[in-house]
Amino acid sequence: MSQFVLEVSNLNKSFGKKHVLKDVTFNVKPHEIVGFIGPNGAGKSTTMKCICNLIFPDSGVIKVNGHDLSKDREKALASQSALIESPGLYMDMTGRENIKLIAGLRKISKTRIEEIYDFTELRDALDRKASGYSMGMKQRLALGIAIMSKPRFLILDEPSNGLDPTGIIHLRSTLEHLMATEDIAILFSSHQLGEVEKLANRIICINQGRMIEPPSALNEQFSYIFQVSNQAKANALALTCVPKEKIKLIAEDALRVELSNHEQLDEVIGLFQKSKIKLLDVQKDVMDVESIYKEVYGAL
Numbered sequence: 001m002s003q004f005v006l007e008v009s010n011l012n013k014s015f016g017k018k019h020v021l022k023d024v025t026f027n028v029k030p031h032e033i034v035g036f037i038g039p040n041g042a043g044k045s046t047t048m049k050c051i052c053n054l055i056f057p058d059s060g061v062i063k064v065n066g067h068d069l070s071k072d073r074e075k076a077l078a079s080q081s082a083l084i085e086s087p088g089l090y091m092d093m094t095g096r097e098n099i100k101l102i103a104g105l106r107k108i109s110k111t112r113i114e115e116i117y118d119f120t121e122l123r124d125a126l127d128r129k130a131s132g133y134s135m136g137m138k139q140r141l142a143l144g145i146a147i148m149s150k151p152r153f154l155i156l157d158e159p160s161n162g163l164d165p166t167g168i169i170h171l172r173s174t175l176e177h178l179m180a181t182e183d184i185a186i187l188f189s190s191h192q193l194g195e196v197e198k199l200a201n202r203i204i205c206i207n208q209g210r211m212i213e214p215p216s217a218l219n220e221q222f223s224y225i226f227q228v229s230n231q232a233k234a235n236a237l238a239l240t241c242v243p244k245e246k247i248k249l250i251a252e253d254a255l256r257v258e259l260s261n262h263e264q265l266d267e268v269i270g271l272f273q274k275s276k277i278k279l280l281d282v283q284k285d286v287m288d289v290e291s292i293y294k295e296v297y298g299a300l
């Protein structure tokens, strides 16, 4: 079993004389939510379409769940699902009929279908025609259908496009719920930088068809501020799993800790709880992604 759900190596793609993907290389690990950012025309959609086999790269290798997309297409595609551009729903059918139709084609169990009904949170609206749904409802239905066959990897191209603020908040909670309940990793592209910051646990950047190093500040997105009953003890405990330079004592009862992943967050909280340190508050340290983005890509 591969340690990655997605491996993209040296992808190149040209449209006519225009070389739009230049040696694009990155990986996605199980259970990661990776945000894919870059200005208009940078190559995000083209990369995603290559991964979904909607267009073919000129060279390079794409492996999904260890299966090479060009050599073992069926297995590679069976491990992934995608929402690219508009959700492919039947608008003159109800939400329930849309789900049942695809469930029938994919031979999905009754229990799973019930889970998907719940996942969409459409409730009574499940029996109304999809044409009357809001963008957010259509998207939840499409997401439910996308995860029905339990893919290990999900691709979302600009999932927050066209959603109002309520829809965006709902999308976030839907994706968080998805991560908590399904064995899945997600790669999503977005221009909503605030959303990327809140949703992704890693960010990858592309510019003019080339992957570029995310600025180190973006990796600090895992910084958490812990307000605790005993700062000295909490500091000593945090030092057992995080290097000294990643911990800052920022107030009498608080410390800011830069973590590498969510597992480390659980580890630190577990250590505090075991040592009976009271956690008065835990907050993700919000950073200004927009200014970092401008720094990387210049004025857009």
Ligand SMILES: Nc1ncnc2c1ncn2[C@@H]1O[C@H](COP(=O)(O)OP(=O)(O)OP(=O)(O)O)[C@@H](O)[C@H]1O
Residues within 6 Å of the ligand: 015, 018, 020, 038, 039, 040, 041, 042, 043, 044, 045, 046, 047
């Ligand atoms: N079918 C196509 N034929 C010709 N050029 C294309 C085609 N698809 C994409 N391109 C070009 O490839 C480049 C990358 O486009 P792509 O859609 O991948 O960028 P993007 O990062 O997704 O941008 P956006 O955020 O605006 O969606 C652009 O210059 C675009 O014009």
